[in-house]
Amino acid sequence: MTDILHGNLIQAPSFGVLETIPRGYLVLEDGVIEDVYRRLPERYAACPVTDWGQGLIMPSFADLHLHAPQYPMLGMGMDLPLLEWLDTYTFRTEARFEDLSYARRVYRQLARDLIASGTTRVAMFSSRHAAATLILMEELERAGVTGLVGKVNMDRNAGLSQETTEESVSETLRWLENCRFRLVKPILTPRFTPACSDSLMEALGKLAAERGLPVQSHLSENRGEIDWVGQLHPDCAQYWESYRKYGLWKKGTLMAHCVHSDPREQEAMAREGVWAVHCAASNVNLCSGTAPVRELLNRGVPVALGSDIAGGDSLAMNQAVVMAIRASKLRQMETGEPFLTVPEAYYLGSGAGHRYFGGGGGFQPGTKLHAIVVDDSGFPEPARELTLSERFERAVYLMDRRSIKAVYSEGVSRL
Amino acid sequence: MTDILHGNLIQAPSFGVLETIPRGYLVLEDGVIEDVYRRLPERYAACPVTDWGQGLIMPSFADLHLHAPQYPMLGMGMDLPLLEWLDTYTFRTEARFEDLSYARRVYRQLARDLIASGTTRVAMFSSRHAAATLILMEELERAGVTGLVGKVNMDRNAGLSQETTEESVSETLRWLENCRFRLVKPILTPRFTPACSDSLMEALGKLAAERGLPVQSHLSENRGEIDWVGQLHPDCAQYWESYRKYGLWKKGTLMAHCVHSDPREQEAMAREGVWAVHCAASNVNLCSGTAPVRELLNRGVPVALGSDIAGGDSLAMNQAVVMAIRASKLRQMETGEPFLTVPEAYYLGSGAGHRYFGGGGGFQPGTKLHAIVVDDSGFPEPARELTLSERFERAVYLMDRRSIKAVYSEGVSRL
Numbered sequence: 089m090t091d092i093l094h095g096n097l098i099q100a101p102s103f104g105v106l107e108t109i110p111r112g113y114l115v116l117e118d119g120v121i122e123d124v125y126r127r128l129p130e131r132y133a134a135c136p137v138t139d140w141g142q143g144l145i146m147p148s149f150a151d152l153h154l155h156a157p158q159y160p161m162l163g164m165g166m167d168l169p170l171l172e173w174l175d176t177y178t179f180r181t182e183a184r185f186e187d188l189s190y191a192r193r194v195y196r197q198l199a200r201d202l203i204a205s206g207t208t209r210v211a212m213f214s215s216r217h218a219a220a221t222l223i224l225m226e227e228l229e230r231a232g233v234t235g236l237v238g239k240v241n242m243d244r245n246a247g248l249s250q251e252t253t254e255e256s257v258s259e260t261l262r263w264l265e266n267c268r269f270r271l272v273k274p275i276l277t278p279r280f281t282p283a284c285s286d287s288l289m290e291a292l293g294k295l296a297a298e299r300g301l302p303v304q305s306h307l308s309e310n311r312g313e314i315d316w317v318g319q320l321h322p323d324c325a326q327y328w329e330s331y332r333k334y335g336l337w338k339k340g341t342l343m344a345h346c347v348h349s350d351p352r353e354q355e356a357m358a359r360e361g362v363w364a365v366h367c368a369a370s371n372v373n374l375c376s377g378t379a380p381v382r383e384l385l386n387r388g389v390p391v392a393l394g395s396d397i398a399g400g401d402s403l404a405m406n407q408a409v410v411m412a413i414r415a416s417k418l419r420q421m422e423t424g425e426p427f428l429t430v431p432e433a434y435y436l437g438s439g440a441g442h443r444y445f446g447g448g449g450g451f452q453p454g455t456k457l458h459a460i461v462v463d464d465s466g467f468p469e470p471a472r473e474l475t476l477s478e479r480f481e482r483a484v485y486l487m488d489r490r491s492i493k494a495v496y497s498e499g500v501s502r503l
Numbered sequence: 504m505t506d507i508l509h510g511n512l513i514q515a516p517s518f519g520v521l522e523t524i525p526r527g528y529l530v531l532e533d534g535v536i537e538d539v540y541r542r543l544p545e546r547y548a549a550c551p552v553t554d555w556g557q558g559l560i561m562p563s564f565a566d567l568h569l570h571a572p573q574y575p576m577l578g579m580g581m582d583l584p585l586l587e588w589l590d591t592y593t594f595r596t597e598a599r600f601e602d603l604s605y606a607r608r609v610y611r612q613l614a615r616d617l618i619a620s621g622t623t624r625v626a627m628f629s630s631r632h633a634a635a636t637l638i639l640m641e642e643l644e645r646a647g648v649t650g651l652v653g654k655v656n657m658d659r660n661a662g663l664s665q666e667t668t669e670e671s672v673s674e675t676l677r678w679l680e681n682c683r684f685r686l687v688k689p690i691l692t693p694r695f696t697p698a699c700s701d702s703l704m705e706a707l708g709k710l711a712a713e714r715g716l717p718v719q720s721h722l723s724e725n726r727g728e729i730d731w732v733g734q735l736h737p738d739c740a741q742y743w744e745s746y747r748k749y750g751l752w753k754k755g756t757l758m759a760h761c762v763h764s765d766p767r768e769q770e771a772m773a774r775e776g777v778w779a780v781h782c783a784a785s786n787v788n789l790c791s792g793t794a795p796v797r798e799l800l801n802r803g804v805p806v807a808l809g810s811d812i813a814g815g816d817s818l819a820m821n822q823a824v825v826m827a828i829r830a831s832k833l834r835q836m837e838t839g840e841p842f843l844t845v846p847e848a849y850y851l852g853s854g855a856g857h858r859y860f861g862g863g864g865g866f867q868p869g870t871k872l873h874a875i876v877v878d879d880s881g882f883p884e885p886a887r888e889l890t891l892s893e894r895f896e897r898a899v900y901l902m903d904r905r906s907i908k909a910v911y912s913e914g915v916s917r918l
Contacts, residue, residue, distance in 0.1 A: 159883045160883050160884060160885050160886045161883075161885070161886065162882070162883050162897070162900070162901060163882075163896065163897040163898075163899070163900030163901045164889075164893050164896055164897050164900075165896075166828070166845060166896065166900070167844045167845055167896075180886065180887075181886040184886040184887075190884075190886075193884055194883065194884055197883060197884065198883070201883075369829075372829045372832055372833060373829070373832070375832050375835060375836055375842070377836060378833075401825070401900045401901070402900075402901075410816070413581070414784075414787045414788070417787055417788070417790050418787060418793075418833060420790060421790055421792060427790070429582045430581060430582055467577070467578075468574045468575045468576075468577050468609065468612060468613070468616075469575060469605075469608055469609055469612065470575050470576070471575045471576065471595065471596040471599040471605075472595075472599075474579075478579055481578065481579055481580075481581065481582075482577070482578040482579050483578075484578070485577070485578030485579075485581070485816045485817075486577060486578045486816070486817075488903065489905075490904075490905070
């Protein structure tokens, strides 16, 4: 079936490139992008057109790092030091997902909130619970959120949320057996090196190799953590090597934060194709620092953005884009490294993440449509007619759930 | 007439103090706070009660620095260096307010947006135009926004927006003659030292003294500007002295930014009772830096917050509070100076500003009510029952126009 979307088309197909087509046409065949056009080709003349008027049609957001069971604690505990925050809020909140009816309610709200905020692809941490993780995946699929979800593994230093090594492995197997979803797939998720014993890391590395499963975890978020990993793995010169030792450091592995990754660690990421997921709001909220994003990119490390709720305080990925710009401006003042422009940061929060999942950076023919439609008519009345680039920039800063009028995920309208 | 508001009362009556009364009573006599009560005194038993249920009743926000004629450019030009941003956007946009019907439309939208965002008191820059400034004051008063508005003075280095010295003075007099508003009063507004000739500064200083008018301007926002002032006033050891020279440095003078104010400048503020208005988002967006807020406070300088649109990208003062916290966390990482807690930063964005205008820090008996009611029932379902302090903290981070259910300004419900 042919569908045609008509409106102002805006895309950042690659890092730093912005393309606009005023009142253009986006042609879909069964949800797959056929192409975009300035004028509608004759052969589509008879097809139905969805006209979004002056709306801005742009690729949706991809959130490559967030903790689903921390959604209930969004915006709380921000005055606490990291370890107290983990004990008072994080581990206690995550432990609640033993209760499956609670999990169902919270995850349904989260999945709808993601779609309403324009996020259609995610790489997500769940809790340690296999059953709640399956409920999370089911609710995401129902709402139209696609991507990867991981049951978290943590058999040490995880307070109330801790499991034994045996439980951790058997729950993981039970969870994997029951992962039968079309759009949401499993990803192995050792919480981070200090929370996983050597034998658990070994078991997960084996599983990753045997079943070809992807991996996500945390890397070099703060200095205390880095020192801790050094004590736990004296044979590893750097944090990342504690993942490599067990076969978890491989192409497509997602590493959240990388705030303190030095050139050697960055080169190890570039060499192996490991991704850095930049979570600017969380890194400031938890006093971790500002990540060297441009340095990572210049070294060839693939970078995407994450909301990192609930270290981050907002699911809205346009706000994650704005915070990435702000963090880069703070770094520029410190190091002289040029800040991220709006199109650059938007690409990291959108196209880069879509590419991780095999999609296109922008509206790439042959890929399923992941897009939002923004109505900017409620924004302040401008002093003159704006270019589409200006309207794009303003939308990145000002959009919220009220201005996001449509969300397409995997080619289907979901809002 | 007696009005009683019933709900969860939350206030930060002074810096760092948070007080909560679960399901308490706030008694108003003709819009003036009589007192707050845990239980309703017998003598009010027959009075009508507005029950906000589980809503959070808390003091509204006060925005002590924003540029009304920059509202149309909100969220744009953020990739440009400061001077190019001024030329391409700011001066051109401000020049549009020659057109009074445009001014009427934009200022009406702005005034409503302020109320919807929970801001009931402002200290605001207008453009150079007397007529448009009067329209701005009229629209604020109509919507219920109270405070101070200044016709901007700028007879040099102001591109398209520039006026001659004679025009600047005569327009100011014409504007002052026509300021007949109940809740919105005039404030003298030399844009900043580089945009005002010595004779203009002199005329404004004279006017301030003769009519007892308050003054607002900018101070030490970035290093280039500070050097520039040094060249323009070689007789002044520091930026602030260029204001003092003309009688503009006095008790209650509002100085936006103070990012690079050193101990000597800070002491001059404390000594004279000059206020620092901290605009964290703008200072990062324009790569100015992070202001030494706790240092200013420790030296006895009164501090309030400003959205500084359109260097800032959001009118929402809860976001200004959150950005002030983030900026303070970045400073803590750099200098070790403790960050601003949520109650501290909220006080700066609310009570401190109300006090500037003679109101109370919290619900102080004898002052007119300035408050918002936040409905947090749409926030993520928590993992356990939350304390009111936790709900307060979460509301500061998560509230938006959808969750602000009521706004009281000068004792009157305005939303």
